[in-house]
Amino acid sequence: MTILVTGATGKVGRNVVTGLLAAGRTVRAISRSPQRAGLPEDVEVLRADLADPATLRAALDGVEKVFVFPTAPDGTRALTAAAAQAGVRHLVLLSSTVPGYPKPNPISDAHLAHERIVQDADLPWTFVRPGGFMSNDLAWAHSIRSAGVVRDPCPGSAVALIDERDIAAVAVAALLDDTHVGQAHEITGPRSLTPVQRTRILARAIERPLRFETLPAAEFTEVVTSQGYPPEYATAMLDFGEHFATTPGPVHPTVERITGRPPYTYADWAAHHTTHFR
Numbered sequence: 001m002t003i004l005v006t007g008a009t010g011k012v013g014r015n016v017v018t019g020l021l022a023a024g025r026t027v028r029a030i031s032r033s034p035q036r037a038g039l040p041e042d043v044e045v046l047r048a049d050l051a052d053p054a055t056l057r058a059a060l061d062g063v064e065k066v067f068v069f070p071t072a073p074d075g076t077r078a079l080t081a082a083a084a085q086a087g088v089r090h091l092v093l094l095s096s097t098v099p100g101y102p103k104p105n106p107i108s109d110a111h112l113a114h115e116r117i118v119q120d121a122d123l124p125w126t127f128v129r130p131g132g133f134m135s136n137d138l139a140w141a142h143s144i145r146s147a148g149v150v151r152d153p154c155p156g157s158a159v160a161l162i163d164e165r166d167i168a169a170v171a172v173a174a175l176l177d178d179t180h181v182g183q184a185h186e187i188t189g190p191r192s193l194t195p196v197q198r199t200r201i202l203a204r205a206i207e208r209p210l211r212f213e214t215l216p217a218a219e220f221t222e223v224v225t226s227q228g229y230p231p232e233y234a235t236a237m238l239d240f241g242e243h244f245a246t247t248p249g250p251v252h253p254t255v256e257r258i259t260g261r262p263p264y265t266y267a268d269w270a271a272h273h274t275t276h277f278r
């Protein structure tokens with residue numbers, strides 16, 4: 001049984017690949033640049049682009065299950081159509097808890113669009129819905145290394161960020177076990193923490209004092225748009241920040257229930273990533 005991993009060279013996907021290999025599964029990965037993929041040699045890596053449906057047919061040949069990484073909705077549509085044609089029998093989508101956020105916003109809309117496309121493919125599915133990733137804090141690496149400072153627009157926003165290894169572990173469990181079919185797993189890290197608290201934890205991990213500064217909203221919007229996102233995404237993120245400053249983000253017990261071990265803490269994540277911050 002071959003399992004296809006899309007987004008396999010990404011932070012979550014790499015851990016999905018290694019988790020499936022550790023479980024003894026045959027893994028195929030796609031990448032737009034297989035020569036730079038850097039995946040374990042037991043993985044068959046094919047060149048394919050979710051924006052180019054013609055490249056997907058070969059990738060799905062003989063595949064039984066797919067880890068679906070969301071790029072653009074058209075990419076998910078092309079992938080799920082090709083999966084249906086190839087006789088795939090389970091799609092596990094990397095989604096987000098954001099669809100459940102109480103106010104309408106474009107980030108929720110984007111994730112919901114991927115979930116609807118997967119449901120419309122009429123194949124068995126599982127949604128893995130992580131909250132914010134701990135790896136988002138890699139955005140602080142440059143200013144930490146150069147000036148010992150963390151700049152964030154929402155100092156009091158408390159959310160239970162999740163380690164990418166836990167997201168992957170839940171996805172692997174879903175890919176290995178059909179009892180997850182039809183379920184949407186909301187997953188978070190073990191504790192809601194503010195950026196100020198996370199700054200302290202990072203300082204301990206790299207054994208260097210760090211300063212926290214509030215990043216003005218306009219500067220944050222510039223950063224987000226310079227990464228290719230529309231300004232409405234920055235507005236939505238600032239709105240999430242205000243919301244979670246008054247109502248700390250939920251902590252779900254799902255990772256432990258599904259994997260049998262507690263999720264990684266922020267201190268664990270920081271210790272695993274010190275090279276980025278030193």
Ligand SMILES: NC(=O)c1ccc[n+]([C@@H]2O[C@H](COP(=O)([O-])OP(=O)(O)OC[C@H]3O[C@@H](n4cnc5c(N)ncnc54)[C@H](OP(=O)(O)O)[C@@H]3O)[C@@H](O)[C@H]2O)c1
Binds near residue numbers: 133
């Ligand atoms: N950050 C958060 O807080 C958060 C919260 C909830 C959900 N999410 C979801 O998680 C995703 C990020 O996951 P991540 O950090 O693991 O991603 P990542 O490290 O940024 O990796 C991106 C992956 O996407 C692949 N990719 C991009 N465009 C492609 C295309 N046209 N065709 C084929 N592959 C393509 C890349 O593969 P190649 O370059 O090798 O082709 C790479 O493997 C977000 O996009 C979002 O949907 C994020």
